[in-house]
Amino acid sequence: MLQRCRDEGRAALVGYLPVGFPTVDGSIEAMRALVESGVDIIEIGVPYSDPVMDGPVIQDAAVRALEAGVRVDDAFTAARAVVDSGAAALVMTYWNPVLRHGVERFAADLADAGGSGLITPDLIPDEAGEWIEAADRHGLDKVFLVAPSSTPDRLAAVTSACRGFVYATAVMGVTGARAQVGHAAQDLVARTRSVTDLPVCVGLGVSTGAQAAEVGRFADGVIVGSALVRCLTEAPSPGEGLARLRKLAAELADGVREARA
Amino acid sequence: MSHAPVGRFGGFGGRYVPEALIPALEQLDEERRKARVDPEFVGELERLHRTYTGRPSIITEVPRFAEHCGGARVILKREDLNHTGSHKINNVLGQALLTKRMGKTRVIAETGAGQHGVATATAAALLGLECVVYMGRKDTERQALNVARMRLLGAEVVAVEHGSQTLKDAVNEAFRDWVANVETTHYVLGTVTGPHPFPEMVRDFHRVIGVEARQQVLDLVGRLPDVVCACVGGGSNAMGIFHRFLDDAEVRLVGLEAGGSGIASGHHAARFSTGEPGVLHGAYTFVLQDEDGQTIESHSVSAGLDYPSVGPEHAHLRETGRAEYRPITDDEAMEAFALLSRTEGILPAIESAHALAGAMQLGRELGPDAVILVNLSGRGDKDVHTAAQWFGLLDDSGSPEPAVSPEDPTGTGVQQ
Missing domain, CATH: 3.40.50.1100 (Rossmann fold)
Structure with missing residues (x-):
């Protein structure tokens, strides 16, 4: 998928939504809406009770999804639906739900559902031996994170463990929309490119088409999370939430397409 | 790589x-x-401990409390006397x-x-x-x-x-x-x-607790204790007092977890009773979690023990059998709280009262020849309100209840 976007001379648009909010079916419908609006890759979030990397918007959605009874298995159902609608599906999850499910079993279930791989925000390659083996067995992508604080040594070690792409968290801090795109993002992408040929996707709180365009000029993928989730959490009704989601996704999709025009 | x-x-x-x-x-x-x-x-930290914390902390033998512990000798390591009131x-x-x-x-x-x-x-x-x-x-x-x-x-x-x-x-x-x-x-x-x-x-910063206590008990009793008891939330006071004793194979190390309303009730923080290995807050250890790996909320009368996970070294000590862990219910802890207060004039932190309740159990199991060292990790000043509510010493407005019987001020029937 990233290669196809590269061939089109543009960055990929990566959209995050947690499975199970407002309901499992509702979240899958929302993911399909993203694909129809031009999102290339869906990051399916597994709601977790202790999301230390997430800001208030995603925390809130996770809490509500868990209260509504979402289960880990629902992420595989969502992955199948996303793949069937024509996009690539990656699962983003804190590590404990994978451990509890069983690392090998999680990899097998994800591969069976057609998922591309896993993004692991609280698992560094140093601790990921079991996951790396399972991912290799099942041909899954291993997306680890790099950060502005990463030293050259760490960048080299982390990127060499990645497959698929490298996830650059371009600001220090939790997830959430931010008003400005900083220089730190471009700098981190450049430093990452100096140690790997893998595509580098950037997550830093993008919430508008203009910001997507700006990041799309220097990154291989633009990751949008909180701004999309907020369309759903703040809407007065599920229908209105979907409408807002389609509108924002289309604006972001235009952004990445205009970036290098 | x-x-x-x-x-x-x-x-x-x-x-x-x-x-x-x-x-x-x-x-x-x-x-x-x-x-x-x-x-x-090292010198600066030692100087601060000597001139600011109040180290070394003393040990206190508590014979009147020990009467309720099967007559075993009970010795408290007084971390409650440190500046700020705990370890x-x-x-x-x-x-x-x-x-x-x-x-x-x-x-x-x-x-x-x-x-x-x-x-x-x-x-x-x-x-x-x-x-x-x-x-x-x-x-x-x-x-x-x-x-x-x-x-x-x-x-x-x-x-x-x-x-x-x-x-x-x-x-x-x-x-x-x-x-x-x-x-x-x-x-x-x-x-x-x-x-x-x-x-x-x-652990290394708290290790001083066990280093001091081991020598103090040797000086007082002439031998090592049979058991060391400490409460375990995250487990810092317990690791602090346990660590110096790890190589003393004859010394039993017993960690007391918060049993809350009882293990069967599901309202507790006894990770080693119903928890499973997993990751929480950066460490692979025992965690109260459901079948999807979601953290289960813990419950305890003691805020300091009310935590769904436990230090990974404790998980290791348990797995190797070097230390053992038991749950203490809210009721048992509060009984020990009242008992130490009334028999020895020491108000323990409710956290530390779990360790005292453990000593009561172990003393009764081991009998009068046993020597039990308890880490009194904190003082109970912060818990006066909670304890007063627990024992019904407050009227509805939260003020001290004037009508409490002077013969039984805790209202618990605990005998002196």
């Missing part, structure tokens, strides 16, 4: 955190290793000195009962550091006095509104702050869990 895993106790421990924090953890690990062998750092200051002064050494100017901390928050606020005041303490909303209510103490010491206290609004959520929020401000900020983690090097470093 990745780096090898670090900070393991058997299979437990490790470093399950976002990449963004790894450089800070590596810096911390390097600095604490250097500091450990730097005479200037927490041992670790905090060490980490605050490391903060200065790393050139950072701001500290953050999580707190449950408030003891670690108070200790951190104290060290920050002493060393001129900015201080923010995260505390679950529910804990700010049940430990209101400690919130006021931290504010008086110049710290900002942030009440955490989400999740279970207790210690685990305060830790989540402290991690979020740390990721955003790691350049200027050190996270003074308050117990022996979290990502490496915290479990090892915090």
